[in-house]
Amino acid sequence: MITGRKFVLVKPFEGFPRAENVEIVEEVVPPLKDGEYLCRTVFQSVDPYQRVFPMEIGETIVGYQVAMIIDSKTPKFPIGKYIIGYYGWKTHHIYNETSISGLNLHPLLLPDEYEDISVQDFIGVMGIPGLSAYVGLFKICQPRPGETIVISAAAGAVGNLVGQMAKIQGCTVLGVVGSDHKGQWIKNVLGFDGYINYKEGNLPTELKELAPNGVDMYFDNVGGEISSQIIKQMTMFGRIAVCGGISTYNDVEDSKASTIQADIVRNSLKMIGFRIPDYEDEFLDIMKIIAPSVREGKLKAMATITKGFERTFQAFCAMLRGENIGKAIVQL
Numbered sequence: 001m002i003t004g005r006k007f008v009l010v011k012p013f014e015g016f017p018r019a020e021n022v023e024i025v026e027e028v029v030p031p032l033k034d035g036e037y038l039c040r041t042v043f044q045s046v047d048p049y050q051r052v053f054p055m056e057i058g059e060t061i062v063g064y065q066v067a068m069i070i071d072s073k074t075p076k077f078p079i080g081k082y083i084i085g086y087y088g089w090k091t092h093h094i095y096n097e098t099s100i101s102g103l104n105l106h107p108l109l110l111p112d113e114y115e116d117i118s119v120q121d122f123i124g125v126m127g128i129p130g131l132s133a134y135v136g137l138f139k140i141c142q143p144r145p146g147e148t149i150v151i152s153a154a155a156g157a158v159g160n161l162v163g164q165m166a167k168i169q170g171c172t173v174l175g176v177v178g179s180d181h182k183g184q185w186i187k188n189v190l191g192f193d194g195y196i197n198y199k200e201g202n203l204p205t206e207l208k209e210l211a212p213n214g215v216d217m218y219f220d221n222v223g224g225e226i227s228s229q230i231i232k233q234m235t236m237f238g239r240i241a242v243c244g245g246i247s248t249y250n251d252v253e254d255s256k257a258s259t260i261q262a263d264i265v266r267n268s269l270k271m272i273g274f275r276i277p278d279y280e281d282e283f284l285d286i287m288k289i290i291a292p293s294v295r296e297g298k299l300k301a302m303a304t305i306t307k308g309f310e311r312t313f314q315a316f317c318a319m320l321r322g323e324n325i326g327k328a329i330v331q332l
Contacts, residue, residue: 004092039067060088124327133161136241141217145170153221155182157327228258242273302326
């Protein structure tokens, strides 16, 4: 008999998350039925969207992980293989061949062709962050060599990958970060062309100095006034990919930011929000595109790792405070 553990919501989030919002619950894993397989989590993700994702009291906290198949009654999902699963903050979970998670995503069996790539990378550069970076950059921003892109939360899980991909395309890459330590990392290690510390500097002034001819593309992870100020300096026919809005996720009241409609109209900007589940059918194709750059070291996979399932909520809060560099991961 296997006993698993899971984090469940016991009190709705209001403001910044607190320990009293969640608790760890044990559950006995039932025997497998024909067509089912049992997964044990290896790496678990903590992400900004989990703060605002609609969940009911008693529901498992939403999230995805890389998990190993440890028992199976279906040849399609053999023991020892890995999947990207979407069953929340849990140590164990049973799937069947047609399972769909709460995010309306199917578990993805990792193909054998990626056995030379670290399993950990499939919760980062080869996982949802890498897929998000690719979709937002190439399907929405459509970069051209010589163009300038600004990325907010540029040292985060998605933002740092967007910047690296844009550099490969020959773009000028500028990042907005919350500390000089993060700024030096994206510049000196990842090759960004410049950064703005929004907590210490003057974003509009510094952006004008770094991009005197304007901003062609903006990859938005934060929303709020930071995004308003960047959008005001965009060029004609600029493109904006909206991936998230972490700057307001913990606000109790609606935040105020400068209006951008006039800037969007005046410069004929294209602004598109996207959800990665909408691109599920393309996951394997995008992985094939990303993989060579990972193998060649052109895409560096940076992660902040917290060890221990019981520290998942701690890692989640640290991520919301911006303490991570790269992908925030819990290693079980």
